[in-house]
Amino acid sequence: MNVSFFSPPTAGRYALRNVRAPRCLVAGAPPGAGELAELDLLIDQGRIAAIEPAGTIPTDAGPDLGRSMVLPGLIDCHTHLDKGHIWPRASNPAGDGAAAAVATAQDRSANWNAQDVQRRMEFALSTAYAKGVVAIRTHLDSLAPQAGISYPVFKAMRERWAGRVELQVSSIAPLDVFLRDEGRELADRVADAGGQLGCVTRLLTRPGDQNPPELDEAVGRLLSLAAERGSNVDLHVDESSNPEARTLIRIAQMASRRRFKGRILVGHCTALALQTPEFIAQTLDACADAGIDVVSLPMCNMYLQGRAAGVTPRWRGVTVLHEMKARGLRVAVAGDNVRDPFYAYGDHDMLETYAQAVRILQLDHPFGDWIAAAASMPAQIMGLQDRGMIGAGRAADLIVLKARSYSEMLSRSQFDRTVIRAGKAIDTTLPDYRLLDDLVGA
Ligand SMILES: [Zn+2]
Structure with a gap:
């Protein structure tokens, strides 16, 4: 009906x-x-x-x-369709990012065969399509052996959904992968899928380190691998309530120094909102110089950030989106996780994402052109000029x-x-x- x-x-x-x-x-x-x-x-x-x-x-x-x-039709430029809808079998009672990563890793190694990933993706895409979403970029957990399972499923789904939901892919893996040979294999796999090369600014070996010294070497290699293959880049950056997380400026400066030619999209950047106004301004200058685009994931980040049992959250967990837009960066909002350990809710609905972003980020009075952050901005960021x-x-x-x-x-x-x-x-x-x-x- x-x-x-x-x-x-x-x-x-x-x-x-x-x-x-x-x-x-x-x-x-x-x-x-x-x-x-x-x-x-x-x-x-x-x-x-x-x-x-x-x-x-x-x-x-x-x-x-x-x-x-x-x-x-609206555009969701940052999702995780490989994780979606596992909540009933992989909940996260702690509700924070660290516990989410553990719960997801356990579920991934136990359950993420091709059929499991395919059926959950199909459910997600059917939902998004019915909501009026026309294009989606999904990140895929890309450490071996999962990459070998998920990328073929993604390519088959992109084919199957062509003409209904246009699909793009980005890798996500801990930073360390680009310190090993596996990083080169991943870059080849991503390029073969026409995807964006990506990682998170944390190490698998020391996940608590917010500003790892290895970042420069690892992101440097990522940028080289992407440049050699003509790939764009899509990174999970400083997704933290800890102001020690200050990798965005390092990434932006590195991209400028290397004159990286591809597009760079950074997601989350929540810890930037906890820096001094001077450091925020310096970071945004560096991002503007490097031509970096930003996507905020307001529902997921308000859910995860600043969470501690028995403590009322004091902050909204979102980045400085108003300041970024004012500085001339292209900014988008996106759905991120749906019904998985990183976000217990969600329905692949970019109209809901925009409505929640208005509330969480105060994108109102005036509404101005903020709705572009769910439509024309992510379309441009994804290179979909007619969307x-x-x-x-x-x-x-x-x-x-x-x-x-x-x-x-x-x-x-x-x-x-x-x-x-x-x-x-x-x-x-x-x-x-x-x-x-x-x-x-x-
Ligand atoms: Zn994400």
């Missing part, structure tokens, strides 16, 4: 009249002042044929949507809401959204958790 609040016409050519879209997400928006542009959209054979001021297109061309909001915006000539991949304003959109869950792909409404029924019962336990 479809809970969508309306069904678009089934004709090849029709209009969605009297809709509103965030002005920052409309290429060639009609002139106007407000955060929302008032539009008529003409859809033709799966593409947006024209964008006109509301009231322009004849009334018999399609329904009047009464100022409902329309968004482009994340509504524009003439682009695919009619849209999310239509009953909500008419940011206030209405952000106050309800939007479970009744209509998702349009190539001009046609898709079934937005979510996969039943029972599908995974035999895999993860009920």
Whole structure:
């Protein structure tokens, strides 16, 4: 059963009249002042044929949507689909990152065969697709022997989901892997998958060391391996509540020194919010010089950071996203973990991620162009130039809401959204958790 609040016409050519879209997400928006542009959209054979001021297109061309909001398909540029949905069999009662890593490692070695990874990925992608997500980058745990299992599954899933959810991959492994020959093998595997080379800024051997001296050598090798293969880079950086974690500036300076040509995306960077204003400014200058992009994972980080039994958390666990954007960095928000030891909740829904980011990071008053952090910014960061915006000539991949304003959109869950792909409404029924019962336990 479809809970969508309306069904678009089934004709090849029709209009969605009297809709509103965030002005920052409309290429060639009609002139106007407000955060929302008032539009008529003409859809033709799966593409947006024209964008006109509301009231322009004849009334018999399609329904009047009464100022409902329309968004482009959203982009999730940082996820972990290989970990998703293991919570029932791999919970994390301590709720912090260190215990999450232990619980995940145990589950990985016990359970992550190809079929297990494939079925959980399929569940995740079915969910994201039904929510209106059009592209996802997933990290894959990439130490041997898991890399040999997960990358073939990823490549098969990318093929299977092509045209519905565009998939990209990045490796994640402890820093030490790039101090060994295994780092070169991993770089080859990632390049073969057309992926981004990545790691976390911590050592497997000394996970508590927030600022390991080996970082320069290991990240240096990672950058060389990536440059030799033409790969971009995607790193988990300073994901910590400990201000000793200060690797971001070292990475940025190294990328500049080496004139690294590829793109670098850094995720988390939570500890940066605990530094002095002067050190934050220096770090952001270094990131701007190196052309580094940033993704914040607000739901997962508010959940993990600053957690101790019996103690009320005092901070939100998120990086300095306002300052980064003001410094001219490209910034995104993303979903990160879903129902695994790193985050017990989540539903692969970038509209929820954006709504939670508004609350956690105060991306409001004004809303401005912050919604781009869930749409056009991650599209640019992922190199998907035709994604994340509504524009003439682009695919009619849209999310239509009953909500008419940011206030209405952000106050309800939007479970009744209509998702349009190539001009046609898709079934937005979510996969039943029972599908995974035999895999993860009920
Ligand atoms: Zn992550």
